[in-house]
Amino acid sequence: MARFELVVVGGGMVGMTLIAALQPAIEQGLGVTLIDPAPQPEQRLPASPSFDGRATALSAQALQVFSALKMAHFEQALSNIQAIEVSDRGQAGLLQLHAREMGFQRFGAVIANADLGALLWQKIHSLPVHWRFNSHAAKLTPQPNGQSVTLSDGTHLHADLVILCDGGRSKLHESLGFSLQENSFQAVARVASLTTAKAHQGKAFERFTELGPIALLPFGQASTLVWTVPQNRIDTLPNSPATAIPWLEKSFGQRLGRITGLSDWSEYPLIERQMATACSHGFLALGNAAATLHPVAGQGFNLALRGLARSANLINSQYHQDRHLPTFSQLNDVATTIARDQTKTAGVSRELIRLFQSSAPLLRWGRGLGLNSLDRHPSLAQGVALTGMGLLEDVPVLAPAYAT
Numbered sequence: 001m002a003r004f005e006l007v008v009v010g011g012g013m014v015g016m017t018l019i020a021a022l023q024p025a026i027e028q029g030l031g032v033t034l035i036d037p038a039p040q041p042e043q044r045l046p047a048s049p050s051f052d053g054r055a056t057a058l059s060a061q062a063l064q065v066f067s068a069l070k071m072a073h074f075e076q077a078l079s080n081i082q083a084i085e086v087s088d089r090g091q092a093g094l095l096q097l098h099a100r101e102m103g104f105q106r107f108g109a110v111i112a113n114a115d116l117g118a119l120l121w122q123k124i125h126s127l128p129v130h131w132r133f134n135s136h137a138a139k140l141t142p143q144p145n146g147q148s149v150t151l152s153d154g155t156h157l158h159a160d161l162v163i164l165c166d167g168g169r170s171k172l173h174e175s176l177g178f179s180l181q182e183n184s185f186q187a188v189a190r191v192a193s194l195t196t197a198k199a200h201q202g203k204a205f206e207r208f209t210e211l212g213p214i215a216l217l218p219f220g221q222a223s224t225l226v227w228t229v230p231q232n233r234i235d236t237l238p239n240s241p242a243t244a245i246p247w248l249e250k251s252f253g254q255r256l257g258r259i260t261g262l263s264d265w266s267e268y269p270l271i272e273r274q275m276a277t278a279c280s281h282g283f284l285a286l287g288n289a290a291a292t293l294h295p296v297a298g299q300g301f302n303l304a305l306r307g308l309a310r311s312a313n314l315i316n317s318q319y320h321q322d323r324h325l326p327t328f329s330q331l332n333d334v335a336t337t338i339a340r341d342q343t344k345t346a347g348v349s350r351e352l353i354r355l356f357q358s359s360a361p362l363l364r365w366g367r368g369l370g371l372n373s374l375d376r377h378p379s380l381a382q383g384v385a386l387t388g389m390g391l392l393e394d395v396p397v398l399a400p401a402y403a404t
Contacts, residue, residue, distance in 0.1 A: 004031045004130065005325060006315075007149055007159035009137045010166030011036030012050030013113065014287035014304050016120040018165060019129060020069045021312035025319040026127050033130035033157065035149070036166075040133040041121050050167065051117030054191055054266070055224045057081070057204075057217055059108045059302040065309050071119045078109035079218045082202030085255065106202075110217045110224060137166075140175045146282040161325050163311070165286045165304075168273060173285065178277050185270040187212060188234070190227040192241070192265035193219070194248075197257030207252050211237075214252050225262070228270065241265075272346060279335035281328050286311060291342040303345050307338040 006022075008015050011034050019026070019034060026032055038047040058066070058078075066074055084107060086095040099106050136152040146160040164172055173180065194216065200223050205216040212228030227248070229237055238244035241262040249259055273292040278285040287304035314334050318326045326334075 002033075002155075003158045004033045005160045006030060006032045007147075007157060007162045008032065008034045009036075009149075009162060009164045009170070009172065010034075010287075010289070011038060011046065011133065012048045012165070012167055013056070013116060013120075013301065014165040014167070014289075014308060016046065016048075016117070016124060017065075017069075017305070018163065018286065018308050018312060019124045019127065020071070020120055021065075021308060022315060023069075023124070023127060024316045026129065028319060029323065030315075030319050030325075031130075033132055033159075035132045035135050035137045035151070037136045038133060040131070041125070046117045046121050048117065051113045052266075054113050055110050055217065055219050056113055056116065056301050057108055057110050060104070060106065062302045062305045063106075063109060065305050069123065071123045074119055077111050077115040077119060079111070079220055080106040080202050081108045081110065081204045081218060082106055084204050084206070086206045086208075087253075088208045107204075110219050112219070137170065137172060140172050140283065142176065142281065142283075159282065161282050161284065161331075163284050163286060164289045165308075167288045168292055170289075173275060173289070176280060176283060178275055178280075178285075180273050180275055183272040185272065186232065187228050187230045187270045188267045189270055190225070190229055190265040190267055192225045192227070193222050193261075193263040194225040194259060195222045195261040196259055200256055203256075205252070205255060209251050211251075214248070216252075216256075222261075223256070225265075227265070229267075274342060274346065278339060279328075279332050284311065284331055284335060286338075290338070291346065303342060306341055310334050310337060 008018060015034060015036065019032070022030065022032065036048060038049070041047060063078075082099050084095075084097040086097075097107070132151075135155075137149055138152045139150040140162060141148040141150065143158065146158060147162045149157040149159055149162060151157070164170075166172075168180070199221075200216070200218045202218050204218060205214075207214045207216075211230055211233060213226075214228070215226040216223040217226070225248075238247045241264060245259045245262055248262070271292060273288075275285055275290045278290040286307050288300070290307065291303065292300065311331075311334055314326050314330060318324060318330065
């Protein structure tokens with residue numbers, strides 16, 4: 001049975017970012033293997049489904065995380081978010097936020113998942129990690145000093161610590177007796193690329209409608225559209241780009257002029273999941289494996305990065321001190337902090353949905369009043385901006401002594 005100090009299950013966005021964040025400990029001798037069912041990455045692009053045609057919004061805090069990882073050409077791959085507009089269809093309320101007016105360089109940025117995957121692989125492919133692509137972890141079995149990992153081909157590995165970050169695609173947590181609490185929003189997110197007559201100039205939009213939120217994010221010369229559609233209305237709504245353009249112009253408005261192009265979209269079911277317990281002896285779950293959120297607040301991957309950063313900082317620090325992984329008590333403390341963050345962030349997402357999908361006249365009036373109040377009071381608007389940027393959360397990425 002091969003033995004490793006640390007086994008990372010999942011080679012997607014969280015798994016590869018975790019490997020990059022653990023570079024200081026890996027270069028000091030931490031024995032790491034990564035298990036992922038995707039094929040061995042080609043010279044440039046990993047084949048994980050995480051690195052598909054979608055784009056991801058990164059908060060200002062997430063950008064600090066990646067800045068600490070010092071990935072070459074990272075900034076060139078970004079589309080910066082310089083302004084944000086929040087509106088409620090049918091109401092006069094409007095919130096306009098401009099980064100430079102508030103003293104920020106940007107609120108965040110958008111990056112293509114494929115570009116992020118390529119940059120991460122360029123960063124980590126030469127590290128002394130045991131890469132086990134084309135491998136599927138089928139079962140975890142607790143051991144007195146860690147976990148036994150059984151692969152689908154019958155191979156057994158021993159790990160002092162398994163970090164599960166496979167996006168929630170596996171059932172490995174069930175082999176440890178852990179459960180996932182699920183809440184379906186009975187809706188899907190349609191994700192597509194959209195072009196408009198006017199340039200977006202780095203402006204992002206969140207438009208709340210009676211059917212759900214519609215978001216536009218600056219992405220190169222185009223915008224990324226995230227359109228929430230209730231499952232019970234899918235058959236009654238436009239089912240092709242040609243028929244969707246007039247509907248979107250009516251629902252979203254012509255804030256960037258006429259819609260000149262809309263790509264075919266992909267649909268993703270909207271389900272909130274939270275693992276009841278994300279840590280045990282020799283086991284820690286991160287990212288969507290531990291919590292999956294509604295995209296209304298755009299915080300899913302940013303939440304994952306905060307948990308990843310907390311965990312990586314602890315592992316790097318502890319391994320630097322005595323060449324050992326953190327104790328269960330230390331990991332559990334971090335997991336508790338991550339769980340609190342997850343619960344709070346999920347609660348904000350649910351409250352936004354409840355608040356903006358209600359048709360109650362008084363609540364709709366209150367929404368408009370609230371948006372206008374935020375727009376007219378810079379101190380309140382700055383609080384909203386800081387929350388969205390993730391800058392109210394104190395998350396160390398790497399201790400300065402270990403940054404490379």
